[in-house]
Amino acid sequence: MMPKSHLHGVEELRAARRKNRSLFWFVGLFSFFANMLMLTGPLYMLQVYDRVLGSRSEQTLVALSLLVVFLYGIMGILDYTRGRVMARAGARFQAELDHRVFNAMVRRSAVAQDPVAQTGLSDLESVQRFISSPVTMAIFDLPWTPLFLVGIAIFHPWLGILAVAGGGVLIVITVFNQIFSRKPALHAAIAANRASLMGDEIRNEAETIQSMGMRGAAFTRWNTAREMSLVGGLSASDVVGSFSTMTKTLRLFLQSAMLGLGAYLVLLGELTPGAMIAASILLGRALAPVEMIVNQWQVAQRALKGWSNLSELLEKVPPEQQRMPLPKPKAKLEVQALTVVPPGDTRAQLKSVNFVVQPGQAVGVIGPSGAGKSTLARALTGLWRPAGGTVRLDGAALDQYEPDVLGQHIGYLPQRVQLFEGTIAENIARLSGQPDPQKVVAAAKMAAVHDMIVQLPDGYDTRISSGGGRLSGGQMQRVALARALYDDPVIVILDEPNSNLDNEGSLALNKAIKSLKEAGKSVLIMAHRPAAITECDLLLVLDHGQAVAFGPKEQVLKERVANHQTLQKARSMGGVR
Numbered sequence: 001m002m003p004k005s006h007l008h009g010v011e012e013l014r015a016a017r018r019k020n021r022s023l024f025w026f027v028g029l030f031s032f033f034a035n036m037l038m039l040t041g042p043l044y045m046l047q048v049y050d051r052v053l054g055s056r057s058e059q060t061l062v063a064l065s066l067l068v069v070f071l072y073g074i075m076g077i078l079d080y081t082r083g084r085v086m087a088r089a090g091a092r093f094q095a096e097l098d099h100r101v102f103n104a105m106v107r108r109s110a111v112a113q114d115p116v117a118q119t120g121l122s123d124l125e126s127v128q129r130f131i132s133s134p135v136t137m138a139i140f141d142l143p144w145t146p147l148f149l150v151g152i153a154i155f156h157p158w159l160g161i162l163a164v165a166g167g168g169v170l171i172v173i174t175v176f177n178q179i180f181s182r183k184p185a186l187h188a189a190i191a192a193n194r195a196s197l198m199g200d201e202i203r204n205e206a207e208t209i210q211s212m213g214m215r216g217a218a219f220t221r222w223n224t225a226r227e228m229s230l231v232g233g234l235s236a237s238d239v240v241g242s243f244s245t246m247t248k249t250l251r252l253f254l255q256s257a258m259l260g261l262g263a264y265l266v267l268l269g270e271l272t273p274g275a276m277i278a279a280s281i282l283l284g285r286a287l288a289p290v291e292m293i294v295n296q297w298q299v300a301q302r303a304l305k306g307w308s309n310l311s312e313l314l315e316k317v318p319p320e321q322q323r324m325p326l327p328k329p330k331a332k333l334e335v336q337a338l339t340v341v342p343p344g345d346t347r348a349q350l351k352s353v354n355f356v357v358q359p360g361q362a363v364g365v366i367g368p369s370g371a372g373k374s375t376l377a378r379a380l381t382g383l384w385r386p387a388g389g390t391v392r393l394d395g396a397a398l399d400q401y402e403p404d405v406l407g408q409h410i411g412y413l414p415q416r417v418q419l420f421e422g423t424i425a426e427n428i429a430r431l432s433g434q435p436d437p438q439k440v441v442a443a444a445k446m447a448a449v450h451d452m453i454v455q456l457p458d459g460y461d462t463r464i465s466s467g468g469g470r471l472s473g474g475q476m477q478r479v480a481l482a483r484a485l486y487d488d489p490v491i492v493i494l495d496e497p498n499s500n501l502d503n504e505g506s507l508a509l510n511k512a513i514k515s516l517k518e519a520g521k522s523v524l525i526m527a528h529r530p531a532a533i534t535e536c537d538l539l540l541v542l543d544h545g546q547a548v549a550f551g552p553k554e555q556v557l558k559e560r561v562a563n564h565q566t567l568q569k570a571r572s573m574g575g576v577r
């Protein structure tokens with residue numbers, strides 16, 4: 001059963017499934033006729049044995065056979081059609097949720113390492129695969145099993161008893177299959193996921209691994225995860241395999257037993273030979289869906305797990321509420337009593353910080369490592385929600401803007417630059433499929449990277465990878481700066497923008513900051529190096545998450561120097577230890 005806490009998430013999944021309701025009705029109707037036509041085989045047997053063989057009429061045999069070919073043809077068409085419809089129902093379910101799950105996965109992964117976000121898209125795929133699989137068809141056929149059993153009982157009550165007992169044993173096997181295979185299948189899926197994530201991580205960090213002789217150790221770590229996944233997979237398929245062999249053997253045995261019992265009843269004169277064969281075929285038809293479900297149990301189990309993970313993910317990341325579009329804001333940023341607790345942590349890493357940035361101002365944010373500079377950057381971009389206080393852009397709290405629209409207003413250069421597979425132009429245009437050449441060039445010129453780009457063999461169309469490909473660290477940082485400046489953002493937040501820049505790059509950065517200020521934008525620069533704050537008018541000093549100083553740059557620097565000298569003096573006099 002679904003935990004109560006995932007009710008909203010599961011309701012969203014159900015709503016998407018409900019959209020396929022008409023298709024399910026259609027498949028149900030087709031299944032009704034297909035199953036009716038399943039009676040063709042047994043009825044044909046009955047007629048051939050009891051009528052044709054008795055009357056020795058060739059004409060009847062030909063007429064019956066032609067009818068059977070026709071009916072089987074229709075049954076084939078019905079079966080094929082319902083398979084196609086279900087495949088489309090699965091695809092529709094996936095398409096219906098793709099956008100929502102994708103957004104939830106990105107939003108969740110941006111703030112936390114959550115397994116349900118990591119597997120979100122493959123979970124959705126597993127549910128889609130289940131809907132399109134023969135198991136679903138078998139579920140549609142299952143209601144016919146009791147009817148076929150009743151049909152057998154009509155031939156003779158003893159045959160009915162044997163069929164019901166056999167069917168009962170098969171159902172018990174199905175239940176045991178679920179009980180015994182659930183855990184190994186779950187462990188196998190978790191282990192497989194871990195191994196694949198670890199493989200991705202090793203591939204991304206291949207340079208570090210190769211250059212520092214870490215290949216052997218990395219292999220051992222990955223191999224441990226891989227072996228766990230293989231062992232888990234083996235034990236899961238062993239369990240399912242043993243149950244599916246059991247069902248198959250039992251079904252074959254039951255069909256023969258049915259024939260044997262039927263023959264005995266024929267000898268007693270209580271059954272016709274035709275009914276004996278027909279009962280055996282009917283039993284096969286009745287048990288086929290059960291057998292299919294047992295055989296394909298892993299598909300169902302993966303889908304069940306996927307369904308529960310998805311409902312947890314959608315529960316954790318509720319749909320974004322529609323916000324009324326606001327006009328393009330002015331570059332005024334007000335930070336009031338801002339307290340930030342990193343997601344997954346319990347301690348505040350920014351405590352009650354206050355400051356205001358007016359249009360045309362640049363603020364340098366300085367402080368030792370771990371002081372909270374990047375934390376502030378993440379809060380100002382709207383990535384991390386404040387635990388207390390507010391951040392206002394042109395008077396409106398950040399959550400009043402659509403996240404994607406807010407992203408357009410705020411340019412952000414993260415401390416750890418990551419580019420994407422694609423051309424340089426696409427990267428600067430924030431992955432837009434059709435980058436606006438004028439805007440791309442304007443941003444690149446502002447980041448002083450235009451000349452470097454046009455010198456590359458393919459210029460702006462040069463393909464790069466997530467790690468930058470052929471770009472150097474400084475070039476990557478400048479391309480990322482151009483990406484932050486793309487499409488005229490009103491606020492630009494630069495986290496350690498010159499950590500990889502040479503002198504020329506630093507000068508270009510300062511020029512960019514100057515022109516941003518002249519255009520009435522505001523800029524925040526988190527920095528260690530003094531070169532980065534040359535163009536700053538204001539300085540915010542952070543220490544242990546607290547704003548220890550804020551004001552005009554010269555004044556703050558002077559106070560800090562004065563404080564430093566007082567401190568030195570006190571130390572030399574032995575006043576401070």
Ligand SMILES: Nc1ncnc2c1ncn2[C@@H]1O[C@H](COP(=O)(O)OP(=O)(O)OP(=O)(O)O)[C@@H](O)[C@H]1O
Nearest residue numbers: 342343344345349368369370371372373374375376
């Ligand atoms: N995702 C996170 N989860 C929990 N704590 C975090 C997270 N990110 C940062 N912190 C903590 O928040 C504090 C501030 O980190 P932050 O990255 O803001 O420092 P910083 O001033 O940018 O340092 P640096 O100059 O080294 O980049 C640190 O103590 C860090 O351990």
